[in-house]
Amino acid sequence: MIANLSVTEENYIKAIYHLQHADGNVSTNEVAEMLHTKAASVTDMLKKLKVKKIVNYEKYKGFTLSTVGEKIALTIVRKHRLWEYFLVEKLQFGWDEVHEVAEELEHISSRKLVEKLDTFLQYPKFDPHGDPIPDINGKMVIQPQINLTDLPLNVIAEVTAVGSQSTELLELLRHKKIAIGTKVNLKKKFLFDNSVEIKILNQAAFTISQQLAQALFVKKIPNA
Amino acid sequence: MIANLSVTEENYIKAIYHLQHADGNVSTNEVAEMLHTKAASVTDMLKKLKVKKIVNYEKYKGFTLSTVGEKIALTIVRKHRLWEYFLVEKLQFGWDEVHEVAEELEHISSRKLVEKLDTFLQYPKFDPHGDPIPDINGKMVIQPQINLTDLPLNVIAEVTAVGSQSTELLELLRHKKIAIGTKVNLKKKFLFDNSVEIKILNQAAFTISQQLAQALFVKKIPNA
DNA sequence: TTAATATTTTAGATTTGTCTAAAATATTAT
DNA sequence: ATAATATTTTAGACAAATCTAAAATATTAA
Numbered sequence: 188m189i190a191n192l193s194v195t196e197e198n199y200i201k202a203i204y205h206l207q208h209a210d211g212n213v214s215t216n217e218v219a220e221m222l223h224t225k226a227a228s229v230t231d232m233l234k235k236l237k238v239k240k241i242v243n244y245e246k247y248k249g250f251t252l253s254t255v256g257e258k259i260a261l262t263i264v265r266k267h268r269l270w271e272y273f274l275v276e277k278l279q280f281g282w283d284e285v286h287e288v289a290e291e292l293e294h295i296s297s298r299k300l301v302e303k304l305d306t307f308l309q310y311p312k313f314d315p316h317g318d319p320i321p322d323i324n325g326k327m328v329i330q331p332q333i334n335l336t337d338l339p340l341n342v343i344a345e346v347t348a349v350g351s352q353s354t355e356l357l358e359l360l361r362h363k364k365i366a367i368g369t370k371v372n373l374k375k376k377f378l379f380d381n382s383v384e385i386k387i388l389n390q391a392a393f394t395i396s397q398q399l400a401q402a403l404f405v406k407k408i409p410n411a
Numbered sequence: 412m413i414a415n416l417s418v419t420e421e422n423y424i425k426a427i428y429h430l431q432h433a434d435g436n437v438s439t440n441e442v443a444e445m446l447h448t449k450a451a452s453v454t455d456m457l458k459k460l461k462v463k464k465i466v467n468y469e470k471y472k473g474f475t476l477s478t479v480g481e482k483i484a485l486t487i488v489r490k491h492r493l494w495e496y497f498l499v500e501k502l503q504f505g506w507d508e509v510h511e512v513a514e515e516l517e518h519i520s521s522r523k524l525v526e527k528l529d530t531f532l533q534y535p536k537f538d539p540h541g542d543p544i545p546d547i548n549g550k551m552v553i554q555p556q557i558n559l560t561d562l563p564l565n566v567i568a569e570v571t572a573v574g575s576q577s578t579e580l581l582e583l584l585r586h587k588k589i590a591i592g593t594k595v596n597l598k599k600k601f602l603f604d605n606s607v608e609i610k611i612l613n614q615a616a617f618t619i620s621q622q623l624a625q626a627l628f629v630k631k632i633p634n635a
Numbered sequence: 636t637t638a639a640t641a642t643t644t645t646a647g648a649t650t651t652g653t654c655t656a657a658a659a660t661a662t663t664a665t
Numbered sequence: 666a667t668a669a670t671a672t673t674t675t676a677g678a679c680a681a682a683t684c685t686a687a688a689a690t691a692t693t694a695a
Binding site: 417419448449451452455456459470471 | 651652653654655656659660661
Binding site for chain 3: 214215216226227229230231246247
């Protein structure tokens with residue numbers, strides 16, 4: 188029922204999925220940039236994916252995934268996040284090392300493998316970066332998470348996700364000792380550069396940049 | 412130091428490796444048959460692999476892997492067999508289901524992944540089919556194993572490996588309740604069709620074909 | 636609303652891995 | 666040793682995924 192797709196096709200589908208969930212309608216240039224390729228290549232692939240009924244596409248008008256395309260994207264995201272969980276929890280990788288390896292593993296086709304892996308891992312709901320793992324039907328837990336910059340002052344919250352998997356961000360977070368589950372507390376907002384001062388248990392308060400603050404998603408702790 | 416290779420190139424290298432360890436010098440047609448492709452395609456690939464110094468090849472003369480080629484082949488075989496072990500021991504796959512999945516997993520490039528997987532699995536020495544797993548340097552345990560057909564009558568031996576990973580063979584073995592570690596005992600050889608009668612503990616003796624007997628490798632049990 | 640700019644698509648070329656059909660070489664059988 | 670057969674290689678073509686440069690369309694700014 189789900190067509191046989193090349194690794195390249197799957198990468199396009201995943202890119203469109205992520206862009207459309209950030210943005211709505213997706214443009215050729217956005218996809219080209221995300222995949223480090225050229226707009227002309229994207230147009231070529233869109234024609235192929237349109238024939239396969241995976242995207243809704245009219246030329247010059249932007250595009251989105253079809254219902255089928257969205258389902259395919261969710262199976263790829265599911266595989267990616269399950270493998271990341273496996274790499275960190277079972278193989279002792281650092282959370283900042285797993286993204287690239289998972290980019291390869293997510294294209295292994297065996298459905299049975301994914302389900303057995305899920306069972307082995309005991310059905311995790313979130314990957315090591317705090318992103319929800321879709322279940323076999325594509326459903327995932329929606330966490331009521333807000334951006335750190337929107338947290339009221341002096342309210343203790345827990346880091347639940349990070350905005351990207353870039354090595355640069357993850358390296359910085361490791362250095363600052365911020366991880367999924369870390370409890371933070373907003374002390375002050377500086378309007379000059381939108382940097383914010385935060386406090387972590389057992390550490391002196393320190394200031395982080397606007398860029399970093401915006402990459403941190405948190406959940407208020409119910410009884411705090 | 413080890414070049415970046417495409418999945419296709421890796422598959423050719425692996426095919427040549429297996430043929431050369433069964434046969435010595437390898438021929439174009441043998442490779443074509445193993446990879447379900449045509450002789451002309453094999454010739455094209457040989458030219459590429461010769462430029463990369465992975466094969467020793469003179470046209471019309473057959474070929475073998477170079478020292479470098481052999482090393483590459485061993486890393487692929489290592490990955491294949493480690494993943495098979497993982498699939499059977501951790502994910503509860505049947506030993507007859509893992510070959511195809513491992514054919515995909517063996518092409519994941521991360522060296523760190525292989526080493527961490529090896530550690531996680533506690534450095535297994537044999538895969539689920541009884542084949543030895545090369546270590547990080549390409550070294551593997553050589554088992555003093557003989558073919559079942561060469562076992563003297565009434566000597567108890569243990570099945571240590573099977574001759575191929577084909578679904579057909581593994582299905583038959585499952586049906587006959589023969590697996591790695593099963594203790595067998597040769598009762599009679601029939602010269603008419605080279606079939607042999609064997610006995611397994613707690614089972615009535617039964618006859619197996621020449622083809623099946625030749626696919627079973629055994630080790631005499633030291634004190635029996 | 637038209638001109639300037641930005642985005643997207645098309646046309647044509649390139650690379651990788653494949654194929655068929657024909658030519659070249661090797662092997663075998665007489 | 667030569668003829669018949671089998672194997673291997675070459676030549677030329679094709680599909681997938683990519684690219685550059687140019688053309689088509691859309692957006693924005695005056």
